[in-house]
Amino acid sequence: MSPVHPPGLDLDRLRGHLDRERPGLVNGPLDARLIEGGRSNLTYVVTDTDGTGRWVVRRPPLGHVLATAHDMKREHRVISALHPTAVPVPEALLLCEDDSVIGSPFYVMEYVEGTPYRTVEQLAPLGAERTRTAVLGLVDTLVELHAVDPAAVGLGDFGRPEGFLDRQLRRWGKQLDASRNRELPGIDELHAALGHGLPVSPAPTVVHGDYRLDNVLIGSDDRIKAVLDWEMSTLGDPLTDLGLLVMYSSDLDLPESPVSTTSGAAGHPSPAELIERYAARSGRDTSAISWYTAFAWFKLAVILEGIHYRYTLGQTVGGGFDRIGDLVPVFIAHGLTTLQEG
Known part of the structure; x- marks a missing residue:
């Protein structure tokens, strides 16, 4: 059976490029599938057809190559730099900035076994104790990331x-x-209040920019095997990552919310x-x-309003x-309440 070429990935051209740049890496024709995850960039799992x-x-999303091509180099650079550290990231194997290969820049990294938990229902089979271990591990890994000396890793x-x-x-x-x-x-009140109350940032670190449970892979031992989706990463205030994690760990009290939150799972640690x-x-x-948490509520409110605007x-x-x-309006209200209670 001939391999399936998913949208945006020509497997024959990819195979040819890998054979030239990493001879011996691939054995046999390639197969691939597009997987979910990530804010915008496309992610594919690619396999040898002989399974070895x-x-x-x-790669960037289809039709938006110029706007996001730089993401590939940034993502490849940050995971390459972090791989020797205590931060679990996949090993970066190859960066290609030549659009002629598959139509856009792309990079290849190792496949890591693990599960991205996105919902309370997905966490339920783990039970309270294992869920608690996994989420606390999320905090510990964030501490490891923020402990990395950016200059020391290039x-x-x-x-x-x-x-x-x-x-x-x-x-x-x-x-x-x-x-x-x-x-x-x-929303203007929230934006203005954030501007008036701007805190003094601690020493800058590498920040992930979208750090939450469904952007990491959890192994069968409930430990974090890889932090994924580095497209928003930069040098900045580490507490923005913590504020976002706290926001995603808060109870929205919204049935069927399209925003990923696992705070209702048994054993899930509280934001405090x-x-x-x-x-x-x-x-x-x-x-x-x-x-920082109120800023996260504001940022998500803006993102959701942008999606709503495109929907209209x-x-x-x-x-x-x-x-x-x-x-x-729910996110705006949470942001205002968070600031007032702070």
Whole structure:
């Protein structure tokens, strides 16, 4: 049976390139499947048809090569730099910046066995004790990431940490303005309050940018085997990663929410417990975590409003987008409450 060529990945051209650049890596024709995951970039599992090898290929989304081509080099660079450290990442095997091979830049990394847990239902079979172990491991791995000296691993110029929070806030404010087509009570108040209360950042670290349970692979021993989806990574304020993790660990109290949250799973540590563990293990002052968590609520509100805006223009594909717009006021309210209670 001939191999299936998934959209965006010509297996014959990929095989030829691998044979030239990594002779002996591949044995036999390739097969591939597109897998879920990631904010925008496409991820494929590629195998030898004789079953002796398995790898992962990442490329930009179809039709948006110019806007995201730089992601490939950044992702490849950061996982290459982190692989020798205590941070679990797949081994980067090859970066190709030549569009003529598959139509865009791409990179190849090792395949890591593990499960990305996205829902309470997926965690349920683990039980309370194993779920707790997995989520606490998420915090411990974040501490390991933020302990890496960027300069020591060749990432000293990976971002511009000076003025990081101010730039982030302005960036997401512009994103909001680009998708405004309805009244959103409270969102300007939230944005302004975040601007007025900007904390002083600790020393910069490598930040993941989208750190949550379904962006890591959990092994059968409930330990984190790999942190994935580094397309948002940069040098910046480490507490932005913690704030986002706290937000995703909060109870939305929304049935059938399209936003991934596992906080309702039995054994899932509370946000306060995650903050306490991070502070104890990292030695960082987390007293301003309410700001970082409120910023995470604001950022997700903006992202969801952008999706809702595209839905109103008929630019979304698939189901469930009709409910996204109703979530935005919930995220705004959580952001305001978090700031007030902080």
